[in-house]
Amino acid sequence: MYNEVYEITLRSLYISSFATALALTWSIPISIKIATMKSDIRDAIISMFNALFALPTVLVGLLLYMLLSRSGPLGSLGLLYTPQAIIIGQAVLITPLLVSLMYEIFIKALSDYWELAMSLGATKGQAYMLIVREVLNDLLSSSLIGFGRAIGELGVALTIGGNIKGYTRVLTTAIALEVEKGEFEVAMILGGLLFVVILSIVLSVRVIRGRFK
Amino acid sequence: MKMKVVVIALLIVIVIVVTITQLYEFLNNKTIRVSTTTSLYATGLLERLAEEFRKQHPNIVIQFIAVGSGAALELASKGDVDMVFVHAPSLEQKFINEEVLVEGHIIAYNYFVIVGPKDDPAKIRDLSNPIEAFKRIYQAGEEGRAFFISRGDNSGTHIRELAIWRKTGLNPKGLEWYIESGTGMSKTLLIANEKEAYTLSDIGTFLKLKNEDRLGELELLISGSKELMNIYSAYIVNPRKYNTNYDLAKLFLEFVISDKGQEVIGKYGKEEFGQSLFYPAKGKEDELKVYWKKLTEY
Amino acid sequence: MIELRNVWFSYVDNRYVLKDINISFERGVTVIMGPNGSGKTTLLKVASCIYRPTKGEVIIDNTPYWRLSEQRRLEYRRKIVYLHEKPILLKGRVEENIAYGLTIRGYDKREASKKVHEIARYLNIVNLLNKRASDLSIGEKQLVALARALVIDPEYLFLDEPLSHLHMSKRERIIELIRSMKNKIVVIVTHDIFLTLTIANKVVVLDEGRIIQIGNPQHILKKKIIK
Numbered sequence: 001m002y003n004e005v006y007e008i009t010l011r012s013l014y015i016s017s018f019a020t021a022l023a024l025t026w027s028i029p030i031s032i033k034i035a036t037m038k039s040d041i042r043d044a045i046i047s048m049f050n051a052l053f054a055l056p057t058v059l060v061g062l063l064l065y066m067l068l069s070r071s072g073p074l075g076s077l078g079l080l081y082t083p084q085a086i087i088i089g090q091a092v093l094i095t096p097l098l099v100s101l102m103y104e105i106f107i108k109a110l111s112d113y114w115e116l117a118m119s120l121g122a123t124k125g126q127a128y129m130l131i132v133r134e135v136l137n138d139l140l141s142s143s144l145i146g147f148g149r150a151i152g153e154l155g156v157a158l159t160i161g162g163n164i165k166g167y168t169r170v171l172t173t174a175i176a177l178e179v180e181k182g183e184f185e186v187a188m189i190l191g192g193l194l195f196v197v198i199l200s201i202v203l204s205v206r207v208i209r210g211r212f213k
Numbered sequence: 214m215k216m217k218v219v220v221i222a223l224l225i226v227i228v229i230v231v232t233i234t235q236l237y238e239f240l241n242n243k244t245i246r247v248s249t250t251t252s253l254y255a256t257g258l259l260e261r262l263a264e265e266f267r268k269q270h271p272n273i274v275i276q277f278i279a280v281g282s283g284a285a286l287e288l289a290s291k292g293d294v295d296m297v298f299v300h301a302p303s304l305e306q307k308f309i310n311e312e313v314l315v316e317g318h319i320i321a322y323n324y325f326v327i328v329g330p331k332d333d334p335a336k337i338r339d340l341s342n343p344i345e346a347f348k349r350i351y352q353a354g355e356e357g358r359a360f361f362i363s364r365g366d367n368s369g370t371h372i373r374e375l376a377i378w379r380k381t382g383l384n385p386k387g388l389e390w391y392i393e394s395g396t397g398m399s400k401t402l403l404i405a406n407e408k409e410a411y412t413l414s415d416i417g418t419f420l421k422l423k424n425e426d427r428l429g430e431l432e433l434l435i436s437g438s439k440e441l442m443n444i445y446s447a448y449i450v451n452p453r454k455y456n457t458n459y460d461l462a463k464l465f466l467e468f469v470i471s472d473k474g475q476e477v478i479g480k481y482g483k484e485e486f487g488q489s490l491f492y493p494a495k496g497k498e499d500e501l502k503v504y505w506k507k508l509t510e511y
Numbered sequence: 512m513i514e515l516r517n518v519w520f521s522y523v524d525n526r527y528v529l530k531d532i533n534i535s536f537e538r539g540v541t542v543i544m545g546p547n548g549s550g551k552t553t554l555l556k557v558a559s560c561i562y563r564p565t566k567g568e569v570i571i572d573n574t575p576y577w578r579l580s581e582q583r584r585l586e587y588r589r590k591i592v593y594l595h596e597k598p599i600l601l602k603g604r605v606e607e608n609i610a611y612g613l614t615i616r617g618y619d620k621r622e623a624s625k626k627v628h629e630i631a632r633y634l635n636i637v638n639l640l641n642k643r644a645s646d647l648s649i650g651e652k653q654l655v656a657l658a659r660a661l662v663i664d665p666e667y668l669f670l671d672e673p674l675s676h677l678h679m680s681k682r683e684r685i686i687e688l689i690r691s692m693k694n695k696i697v698v699i700v701t702h703d704i705f706l707t708l709t710i711a712n713k714v715v716v717l718d719e720g721r722i723i724q725i726g727n728p729q730h731i732l733k734k735k736i737i738k
Contacts, residue, residue: 021224070292070455080293081246081278112599118561119593120612120663123585134602162278165260177279181255182399182422 004165005190009197012170015083016151019090020143023150027098028132028139034099035106046103053096057155064089065159081162086170089156094146101142109135144205148198171197244274245461248288249298250369252398253445254279256417256490258481259298265477266468273461283367289313289448292455295462300445301369302508303376314448316463318470319501321445321478321491325373326419327435328402328428329411334358337411343440344380350411351383354390360410361385364401365393369443374413376511377440406430415443417482417490424486444505445491470495512537513558513667513696518567520550520557528553530720532567536667540689540697542707542728545717551700552596552671554717558698559593559669560584589616592663596671596700598656600644605636605655608644612663630662634684649676657685668697674706686710704732 034042066072068080079085109131117127132139154172161168163177171194178187249259254277263275278285278294282301289297290313297314299305308314327337327346335353337346353359363385364371378385385391392410394401398418405412406428416436422428435441447466452459468474475493482490494501513536520529528550536558543551556562560569560576569576571587579587592612600608606627613623631637636654639647647655653676660668674682689697690710701707707714707728714731716724724731 072291075292081276113601115556115561115593116595116599116601117615118588119559119591119595120615120659121585121589121591121665122615124581126615130601137602162276164276164278167276177251177255180251180397180399182403182418182425182427 004169005193007166008169008171008174008190009193011083011168012151012172012194013197015086015157015170016090016147019087019150020094020147022087023091023094023098023146024139024143027095027102027146030095031099031102032106032110032128032131034103035110042103046100049096049099053100057093057153058159059155060093061089061156061159064092064156068160080160081164081168083161083168086157086161086168089160090150090153093153093156094150097149098142098146101145102139105135105138105142106131140205144202147201151198152194243272243458243461244276245296245458245465246276246278246294247296247298247462247465248278248280248285248294250282250285250300251279252368252370252415252418253298253300255399256482258478258491261481262469262474262477263465265473266465269468270464273464275465281367282369282372286313289450292450292457295450295458296465297448297450298445299369299448300443301372302444302446302505303372303511305446305448306509309448312451313454315451316466317446317448318466319444319446319494319498319505320469320474321494322497322501323416323443323445323491324436324438325370325413325441325443326416326433327411327441328405328414328419328431329359329434330409330430331432333432333434335411338434340435341438343377343435343438346435347377347381348383351381351385354385354388357390360390360392360405360408362401362405362408362410362412363391363393364398365395366397368398370398370413370415373441373443373511376508377413379511380440402428402431420482420486420488420490439504439507442504442508444501444508445494446505512572514570515554515558515564516568516570518557518564518569520553520562521565527565528720529557529564532557532720532722534715534722534725536696536698538696539693539712540699540710541713541715542711543698543700543715543717544702544707544731548719549717550720551717555593555669555671555698555700559591559667560588561593590665591667591669592660592665593669594656594660594671594673596675598649598652598676600647600652600655603644604640605642605644605647606640608655609640609659609662611659616663626662627658630658633688634658634661635681650678650681653677654681661688666695668692668695670697670699672701673699674701674703682706708732 034045037045065080067074068077068085069075070080079088113131113134114127117130122130152172154176157170158173158176161170161173163169163173171190175187175190178190253259259277266275267273278288280288282299282304285297285299286304286308288294290308290311305314305317309317327343329335329337335349335358337349340346350359350361354361363374394404398414399422401412402414402419402422409430419433447469449459449462449466450457472495475495478491479489479493482488515532515534518529518532519527521527532554543554545551553562557564557569563577576584576587601611606624609627609630610623613626628637631640634654634657636651636658639651639655644655653673657673674685677685686706686709711728714726714728715722716731
């Protein structure tokens, strides 16, 4: 039983960190784009993201299932019930959250740092780099929040991962199964483990940030 | 600037490595995907059968996806699994008609049980007929003396419960004493225990929780009659609809109905609970088929 | 020389902050004055090529800046520095902040460090070099921002209220420094009359987005005081 717990924990970490990294690759450019938009269009888009963020994870999972199912449009990719599917699913899930958190950071950064960089003779690329460097800390905080949501979510991992033992079982789906089975104590222990894992990550990032402050 | 390039390169490398290992796994390990019900999976029988199977076929991996009966069959109809293990004959018939399921075999059976409060306000303990028992529970409920907890989730257990209600000619839906938990068997039993209510359960979950002293208020009141028979079947998903793994699924199915497989099924649970959770189908297939047919009308 | 021809500028749709601006900035120090909200800062940002005019042209050394390719624009941008009224420093230490302009121009660490130390000595802020930018007072930040702008030795210097947070004692040093830059084109936005009288060659008065006066400092200021 204990090796299973170890394996499940590692898998949760691996899947959700990749999902967060993946989500960042498109969330950051999207946030920057939103930050540069005119305020009325921007407000409309942000409202949309806020609403998307509120969708229950099971629903998001279901939508993704329909996409990835063999009978669905992306079925031939054979992604369903694989860890990769969960990575993609969680990345999609946390995107509205990340964008909602980050666009504000960029609005401020763009007005202050873009001008500053240009006023000192930077190229556009250098200006972007400067912005990213300056907001890195805040971006990191947002990423952590995104990671927390990814590793703690159930609906997506269950619906498109399948909770397959030794393959796509993660902490949250394992907890759900134990609860189903009536094994409440085991579920609580796994839940406590999940909490400890997230806490350790948050703390270690703080320490790392502290060094570079 | 360099750091960024390094990190991106690293990520790309990792993605490539992961994709390659996934591909390797995919090509080398043969995998059978099986959908099943959470209650059946939760007994642990399936992983046990898979374990035995692997002794003879070490490079075949069996993946179980445990969901509700309805969902398990839906997955089959979408071609997302190669095999299904379920126990909901009426639903099964529907999917057989739609040519989603082929080559089915009954693999085991056991009985649902009606459990209820120790003091049995509806007085069903001496009955042998569950339909009669439900009628009495209905009456007791209307008189405010009893509660009934339904799973309300389209699971095999729920479908059977509804079928029995239909046979009584009574419809409890929406009545005050009829509570739909919308949840799994364990939680439903625990709710029944809390509220000292009646409910329909599978034998495995009930025994397990009872053993753990968590169902102090409940007792097994009725079991063993044919209306409570729970027949487990395994089907291969029609390979012509989607590119499913017919050959491997057939291997596993043959194992489950073989002497060895049936032996595993028959013994399962003896150690833990003192009694087996399942009766093997072997030797009784014809009888069971008749009952199965009856159950499709439920 | 930087020339603005028929420049109109609006941030949002039809509200013009700059209206029909025609002016050229030549060698020496030009001071821009005017009431709050008259568009002084915007004029500075447009003249320093940070903002593109809604209508009209910005011409540097006889070349229309905004019609150039990005690459050519960069060449000009590298000769111009604009200093914000509110000193915005980057995360990190003061030395890195001051070196930023050099770093993006490709100076190696040693070269950059030498120049940074030079300007720091001149402005008397060597003691700040190793401090964290976030630990400085607003006056210190302004000096650092100034150092950051000056270390690049730009041809065009656009300063927005460069002395507003500084102590009297420091001001003199800066004024000296600016005065010594008469071969450059320096444009300053300020309310500080003393500064204007001391170093301005030309004064431009702005009101509600339009230039209402251009002239000699004493002349303009006398008018203002009498008004």
